[in-house]
Amino acid sequence: MILPTDQKKDWVEHMSITFRANPDLPKGSVNIIVEANEATEETVQLMQSIKTLQRRNMTTIAIETDGSYEIIPTAAIVAVEVDGEMLDIQILVSQGDTARKGQLITTLTTHDTLVHFMTRLPTEFVRISRQALINIRHLRSLKLSYSGNMSASLDGGKEEIVGRRYVPGLREVIGA
Template sequence: MSITFRENPELPKGNVNIIVEASEATKETIKLMQEIKALQQRNMNTIAIEANGGFEIIPTSSIVAVENDGEMLNIHALAGKENAGRKSPPITTFTTRDTLVHFLTRLPSDFVRISRQALISVRHLRSLKLSYSGNMSASLDGGMEETVGRRYVPNLRKIIGA
C-alpha cells in the first residue's frame, strides 16, 4: 500500500477529497473506506467555536440552525433535555466570528443551506409550509421558524425526499 498527498488548489479551503484506488474492490479496501467514514463521523459529533472569551464545545446533533449576522454567526442549539409538557427544549444561541460557507464544511451532511443567510439541520426539521413568491417556511425544533429561499427549495426537497 502507498499513501500519497497531492495538493489541489481547486478544492475549497478546509476540504479534503480521499480516493481509494486498487486493482479491484477487496474486503480490505472496503474496510479502509468504512474506517475513514467512521473517523469522519467521530470528528463531526462536536464542533468547537470561539465564543465568550474562550471555546464552546457544541454537540452537532443539538444544532438546529445557523444564521449569518454580518461578520458573525448565530448558532442556535437545543439546550438541555426534553421536559414533560414541552414540545422541545429551549434554544441557546452562541455567537462566533465565521462565515456560513466555512462553518457548513465543518458540519455533518444533515445540514443544508436554506438561504444566503442561513442553514438548518434536517434532523430538527418538523414541517415545511408554502409561502408567498415561491419561498417556504421551515418549522424547526425549539419553536424556531426559518424562511427557505425559493432558490434553495429544490435542493431541500431533494434532500428530504419530497
Template sequence: MSIMFRANPDLSDDELNVIIEAAKPSDEAMQLMQGIRKLSRLNTSTIVVNTETSLELIPIASIIAVEVHDDMLLLRLIQNKAAMQNPRAPSNTIATRDTLAHFLRRLPNEFVRISRQSVININHLRSLKLSYSGNMIASLDAGIDETVGRRYVADLRKIIGA
C-alpha cells in the first residue's frame, strides 16, 4: 500500500477529497473507506435524528444507549448539560425510525454494539456485572442497565481493556 498527498487548488480550504485506488474492489479497500468515514465523523458533535414530529439535533456526547424496540430506535439521553456532570441524573428518550446498523454507522467509535438490539456509549459505562448464561449487565449513567449478549462480551472487554 502506498500513501501520498497531492494538493488540489480547486478544493476549498476545509474540503478534503480521498480516493482509494486498487486493481479491483477488496475487503481491505472497503475497511479503509469505512475507517476514513468514521474518522471524518469524529469532529461532529451532534447528530440529526428524525422523530415523528421534528428533526432533532442531538449532542452525541449525551447519548447513553440506543436500543431497538419493535420497529423504532429508542435513544436514551442525558437530559441536559448539567446532568452530564451527574451520572445519576435521569435520562430522556427519543424515538426514531431507523435501523440500528445504519444509526451505528453514523456514530463515532465510542459507540459499541452489545447485543443485536443495543448499542452503548462507552463514555457512559460505569461497570460490568456478571449475569446468567455468560451474559453481563452494563451499568450506565442515569441508572440505565443494558444486557451485554454473550457474543459481544469478549469484544466489549477488549475495548475497555479488561
C-alpha cells in the first residue's frame, strides 16, 4: 500500500519524536521503540529506514577465524561466497602507489550464514545469487551471460555470476 503524498504528509505531522535518557542501558547503546496504535506499512518502513541508517555507518567488521577475530574494513571486502557451512570472504589488499596497481585478493573463512553476515554489512553490499553477495564499490562491469544471468567483474580480477533472479535488484542499485 503506497499512500498518496497528502496522506504521507498527514502521517508525518502526527508523528512525535521523544528522547528519554535510560541510565540502565550500556554506555553507547541506543534502544529505539516505534509505537503506534497498530502496525502499518509506514511503521514497518520507518523501522527499515532506521536499520538502513545503522548499516550505512559501519566501517569495520569483526570476522571470527579459527578462534580469533580479524577486524576488517568493510570497504576492503569484495565478495562473500557460501562454501558448504562456511563463508569465504574475499578481501582486497592493495599494494603499490595507486588504488588499482597490484591488487591482491585474500580469503578469510568463517562459520556463518550468508543472510546473517549480510545483516552485519553496510548497504553497498548486494546479494547476487543464493550463494554470494558483492560490494558494489568494487564492481567494474556487468556483461550479459547465458539464460538471463550476468557476469560481474570486480576489483582484484574477481568474476562472479549474477543469477537472473537477482539481476533486476542489482540493476536498480547501480541505476541501470
